[in-house]
Amino acid sequence: MNLRTALLAATVLAAPMAAGSVAAVAQPVTGPYVSLGAGVNLKQDLDIKSGGGNLQSELGPAVVGALGYGLGNGFRAEIEGNYYNNKFNKVGGASGYSAAGGHEQLFGVMVNGYYDFNGLIPMVTPYIGLGAGYEWANEQGLKAYGPAGSFSAANDSKGSFAAQAIVGASMPLAAIPGLSLTAEYRFMALIGDRTYSGTTTPSVGAPYASSVKVGNDYNHTFLLGVRYDFGAPPPPMAPAAAPAPMAAPAPAPARSYLVFFDWDKATLTGRARQIIHEAADNSTHVQYTQIEVNGYTDTSGSAKYNMGLSIRRADAVAGELVRDGVPKSAIAIHGFGETHLLVPTGPGVREPQNRRVEIIIQ
Secondary structure (H helix, E strand, C coil): CCHHHHHHHHHHHHHHHHCHHHECCCCCCEEEEEEEEEEEEEECCEEECCCCCEEEECCEEEEEEEEEEEECCCEEEEEEEEEEEEEEEEEECCCCCCEEEEEEEEEEEEEEEEEECCCCCCCCEEEEEEEEEEEEEEEEEEEEEECCEEEEECCEEEEEEEEEEEEEEEEEECCCCCEEEEEEEEEEEECCCEEEEEEEEECCCCCEEEEEEECCEEEEEEEEEEEEECCCCCCCCCCCCCCCCCCCCCCCCCCEEEEECCCCCCCCCHHHHHHHHHHHHHHCCCCCCCEEEEECCCCCCCHHHHHHHHHHHHHHHHHHHHHCCCCHHHEEEEECCCCCCCCCCCCCCCCHHHCEEEEEEC
């Protein structure tokens, strides 16, 4: 199978990722998630160690499902189950043999570790990963045809340790918080030789038992899929409207607090620490389920840089809340970059009121 076919498959699978109009601002994966992907597998020529030559195959289907957990800082881990199926169609490099038949089915379990590059692109999160596990290779009806007869190793399975490298990108969907589209390329290798038993049927004489030994099994896989993050934050909430003034009762304590920052800074001023302390103190007098800490920037600088700056500002405020006695587990940190401006401006404007972090006690 040639490189042009593989590149065409990758282009077809990646096309839906260009649909930016349905995307939301990407957020770090936090907590448990599930994923499912489907696509095509390109198997490299499989070396025949017992007699020379190689087995060549066609593009085949691939399905991968996983259950994982994100740490909220770019790192995540998962357990994966997979299935691949490729049809053999040719024998290369072996004298007297040309055609081949049968299928190779791969199915196994892998443990993968990933790192997500959060904040590089507002709507898309690139990621890389490495995995290791165990794969079963089922040679189903394998045949190599030649002038001296045919070799067949039907339904013989062997296990092998496997390793893989993964490169991909995810794009969250605004319509369903927590749901993301994914596009991936995977290189997986079954490590070591495997020997399959079968039968050789010569042109003259009776069939006899034989075996075929093959080498490392290399696979290039292109997948399009979905991932659902159970810990994804809800869409940002607007600040609660101020209650109507009442003559007798004292007004209810504020549930929303704004902390402002100097231009291109994520350090807290003295006034900012006072506001954070007030928010932490008031949180002990009300019932709440979560404290949201949402970071924002003005429109000066690039969208990529501003996304990272907004997250650093939110981290600084969250850290101060923890020092003031708020449980870390009660805080949800979000970065929104230069979106959701408090004072609408054009691009490249240093508006002080847009350089802020909003604390929302829910």
